[in-house]
Amino acid sequence: MQNNSPPLRVSIIGFGAVGQGVATLLQDLPHVEVVAVADSRGVALTPNLGTLLSRKRAGRPIANSDLTALEVIRTIEHDIVVEVTPTNIENGEPGLTHMREAIKNRRSIVTSNKGPLVVAFHELVQLARENDVALRYEATVGGAMPIINLVRETLAGNRILDIMGVLNGTCNYILTRMAEEALDYDQVLSEAQDMGIAEADPTYDVMGIDTASKVVILANSFFDKNVTYADVAVTGIDRITPDALRLAHQRGFAIKLIGEVQELTVSPKMIPIGHPLNVGGTLNAASILTDHAGEITVAGKGAGSIETASAIVSDILSIQKERC
Amino acid sequence: MQNNSPPLRVSIIGFGAVGQGVATLLQDLPHVEVVAVADSRGVALTPNLGTLLSRKRAGRPIANSDLTALEVIRTIEHDIVVEVTPTNIENGEPGLTHMREAIKNRRSIVTSNKGPLVVAFHELVQLARENDVALRYEATVGGAMPIINLVRETLAGNRILDIMGVLNGTCNYILTRMAEEALDYDQVLSEAQDMGIAEADPTYDVMGIDTASKVVILANSFFDKNVTYADVAVTGIDRITPDALRLAHQRGFAIKLIGEVQELTVSPKMIPIGHPLNVGGTLNAASILTDHAGEITVAGKGAGSIETASAIVSDILSIQKERC
Numbered sequence: 001m002q003n004n005s006p007p008l009r010v011s012i013i014g015f016g017a018v019g020q021g022v023a024t025l026l027q028d029l030p031h032v033e034v035v036a037v038a039d040s041r042g043v044a045l046t047p048n049l050g051t052l053l054s055r056k057r058a059g060r061p062i063a064n065s066d067l068t069a070l071e072v073i074r075t076i077e078h079d080i081v082v083e084v085t086p087t088n089i090e091n092g093e094p095g096l097t098h099m100r101e102a103i104k105n106r107r108s109i110v111t112s113n114k115g116p117l118v119v120a121f122h123e124l125v126q127l128a129r130e131n132d133v134a135l136r137y138e139a140t141v142g143g144a145m146p147i148i149n150l151v152r153e154t155l156a157g158n159r160i161l162d163i164m165g166v167l168n169g170t171c172n173y174i175l176t177r178m179a180e181e182a183l184d185y186d187q188v189l190s191e192a193q194d195m196g197i198a199e200a201d202p203t204y205d206v207m208g209i210d211t212a213s214k215v216v217i218l219a220n221s222f223f224d225k226n227v228t229y230a231d232v233a234v235t236g237i238d239r240i241t242p243d244a245l246r247l248a249h250q251r252g253f254a255i256k257l258i259g260e261v262q263e264l265t266v267s268p269k270m271i272p273i274g275h276p277l278n279v280g281g282t283l284n285a286a287s288i289l290t291d292h293a294g295e296i297t298v299a300g301k302g303a304g305s306i307e308t309a310s311a312i313v314s315d316i317l318s319i320q321k322e323r324c
Numbered sequence: 325m326q327n328n329s330p331p332l333r334v335s336i337i338g339f340g341a342v343g344q345g346v347a348t349l350l351q352d353l354p355h356v357e358v359v360a361v362a363d364s365r366g367v368a369l370t371p372n373l374g375t376l377l378s379r380k381r382a383g384r385p386i387a388n389s390d391l392t393a394l395e396v397i398r399t400i401e402h403d404i405v406v407e408v409t410p411t412n413i414e415n416g417e418p419g420l421t422h423m424r425e426a427i428k429n430r431r432s433i434v435t436s437n438k439g440p441l442v443v444a445f446h447e448l449v450q451l452a453r454e455n456d457v458a459l460r461y462e463a464t465v466g467g468a469m470p471i472i473n474l475v476r477e478t479l480a481g482n483r484i485l486d487i488m489g490v491l492n493g494t495c496n497y498i499l500t501r502m503a504e505e506a507l508d509y510d511q512v513l514s515e516a517q518d519m520g521i522a523e524a525d526p527t528y529d530v531m532g533i534d535t536a537s538k539v540v541i542l543a544n545s546f547f548d549k550n551v552t553y554a555d556v557a558v559t560g561i562d563r564i565t566p567d568a569l570r571l572a573h574q575r576g577f578a579i580k581l582i583g584e585v586q587e588l589t590v591s592p593k594m595i596p597i598g599h600p601l602n603v604g605g606t607l608n609a610a611s612i613l614t615d616h617a618g619e620i621t622v623a624g625k626g627a628g629s630i631e632t633a634s635a636i637v638s639d640i641l642s643i644q645k646e647r648c
Contacts, residue, residue, distance in 0.1 A: 144616070149478045150474060153478060153642075154474050157349070157640075274603070276600065280598030281598070292349060293625070293634045293635070294624060296469060296470065298623075309616070314482075
C-alpha cells in the first residue's frame with residue numbers, strides 16, 4: 001500500500017514487557033523503522049531490534065548513546081512516539097512530559113500508559129489537535145480487547161449511550177476463583193500473587209483504581225466529559241465474601257467489579273449469569289450501549305505484553321493508513 | 325468532514341424491514357441523498373423518506389415512476405446501491421443481478437443480502453476491484469454485531485487464525501430456552517414461532533443453513549477460500565434433547581449451534597459455561613482467534629431491522645470516509 005512512501009519512523013520510550021512486545025511485533029512490520037529505544041537506563045539509537053531484545057532479556061544495558069528519552073523525543077526526526085513507560089496516575093510522569101514534548105515536536109503518540117490520559121486528557125487531546133498529530137491509546141483500556149477503535153470506527157453509525165465493563169483481569173480472576181471454589185478473598189489473592197496474576201502490592205487492581213482510570217479515559221473519550229480519577233466513586237473487591245457470591249449465584253447472578261462510564265462508578269455489581277459481560281478468569285469485557293445497534297459486548301485478554309503490544313501496533317497501522 | 329463535497333447518492337433496493345430501517349436512519353444522516361427506493365411493486369424516485377415510510381407502513385404503493393429496480397441501478401446517477409432484497413442462497417437472485425449491474429455501472433454495494441455472496445463471492449469481489457468500487461456486507465453476518473469490520477479495521481495488526489460463532493439468533497433462543505426450562509425442542513420451537521423469533525417454516529434457521537451461509541461469507545472473506553454452501557458440513561439443532569443439555573450442563577458446558585469457519589462446519593457443540601461465546605437468548609457471538617491479540621469475542625443482537633440497518637449505515641459511513 002505505502003510501498004513508495006517513506007517508512008514510518010517510530011521511537012519506543014519505555015522498554016519493559018510492553019515495549020519489548022512492541023519491538024518484537026515491529027520487527028515483522030514493513031515500512032516501519034524504529035529510530036530509537038529508551039529504557040530507564042539509556043537510549044539505543046537506530047537499533048537492531050533482535051539484538052536489542054536479546055541484550056535486554058540478558059539483563060545487559062541497551063544504550064549506545066548519551067541522549068535521554070526526552071532528547072530523543074525532541075531532537076531525533078521521527079513520526080510516532082510509542083510511550084510505554086510505567087503508569088503513574090498521581091501526576092502522569094514521566095509519560096506526561098514525554099507526550100507533551102512529542103506533540104509539540106509534531107510527533108504522533110501511541111500509548112498503553114494510562115497515567116497521562118487520566119491526569120491531562122483534554123490538554124493532550126487539544127495539544128494534539130493544534131499540532132495536527134494523532135493521539136492513540138487503544139492499549140490503555142482492556143489490553144488486546146478492542147474498545148476505543150471499535151467504538152470510533154466500527155460502530156461509527158451509532159450514538160454511544162453508555163459503556164460498562166469488567167476492565168481488570170486481576171479482579172476478575174479473583175472473583176471467578178472465589179465463586180468457583182468457594183474460597184476466601186485472601187486465599188485467592190495469595191494464589192493470584194503466586195501465579196503472577198496479582199502484584200505483591202495488589203492495591204491498584206483490587207481497590208478498583210486501575211478500573212477507575214479506564215473509566216476516566218472512556219468517559220473523556222466518548223461522553224464529552226472532562227473528569228479525572230477524583231471524579232469516580234470507587235469501591236474495590238476486598239470485602240466480597242464467598243457467601244455473597246454463592247447467594248448471588250443462587251439467584252442467577254455473578255458478582256463482577258464493574259466500571260460504569262456514564263455513572264462514573266466502579267463497584268462490585270450483580271450481572272445476570274447469561275449476560276455477555278459475565279466472562280471468567282482473567283478476561284476483560286465491555287458492553288457498549290448504542291442507540292441503533294443495541295448492546296454490543298466485546299471480550300478478550302485485558303493484559304499480557306504481546307496482547308497489549310498488538311493493540312499498539314493496530315494504532316500504528318491506523319496512523320500509517322491515514323497518511324493518504 | 326465532507327461539508328464541501330457533494331452528497332453521497334444512494335439507492336435502496338428492497339423495502340422490507342431492513343430497507344425501511346435504512347431509510348429511517350438515513351433521514352438523519354447529513355451528506356447522504358437517497359435518489360431512489362425500490363420495493364417489489366415499483367420505484368420511487370427522489371423520495372421524501374418520511375412520506376415514503378408512512379405510505380409503506382400503511383400498505384400503500386410507493387412507486388412514482390415506471391422504472392424497474394434494475395433500471396434505477398443502470399440509469400440513475402448515484403454512488404451506492406443498498407441491496408436489501410430477500411436472501412436466496414440457491415441462485416442469489418434477484419440480488420446477484422442487482423449487484424453485478426451496480427458494480428458494472430461503477431456503483432458501490434452495501435448489503436445485508438447473504439444470497440449473492442454465498443453464490444458468487446469471488447466473482448463479486450473481483451468485479452468490484454476491477455471497477456474500483458466498494459463491496460461492503462457487515463450486515464450479512466450477525467446483524468448489528470460487528471465482525472467483518474472489526475476484523476478488517478480494528479484487529480488490523482493481527483493475523484486471523486480462526487473464527488467460530490453462535491451466528492443464528494433463532495437457534496440460540498431455542499437452545500437457551502430448552503436448557504433453562506428443560507423443555508422439548510418442539511415445544512420451544514412453537515413458542516419461538518408464536519413470538520415471531522422463528523419463521524412458520526423454520527428450516528433455514530434450525531437446520532443450520534443460515535449459519536452455514538455466514539460461515540461461507542467469513543471463510544471467503546478472511547481465509548482466502550473459494551467455497552459455497554455445498555462445501556460446509558451442516559448439522560441442525562432439531563435432534564437436541566433436554567437430556568443432552570442437562571448432561572452437558574452438569575459437566576460445565578452449554579450446547580450451542582456453532583459455525584466453525586476454518587473447519588467449514590456447522591453443528592451443535594459443547595462450549596464451557598464460562599466462555600464468552602456462551603451467550604443467551606437471541607444473541608449472536610463470534611470468537612476471533614488471532615496470533616497476537618489472543619481470542620477476541622464480540623456479542624450483540626444478530627437480527628432486528630434497525631440493528632441490521634445500523635450495520636448498513638456503518639458501511640455507508642466508511643465508504644463516505646474513504647472518499648478522501
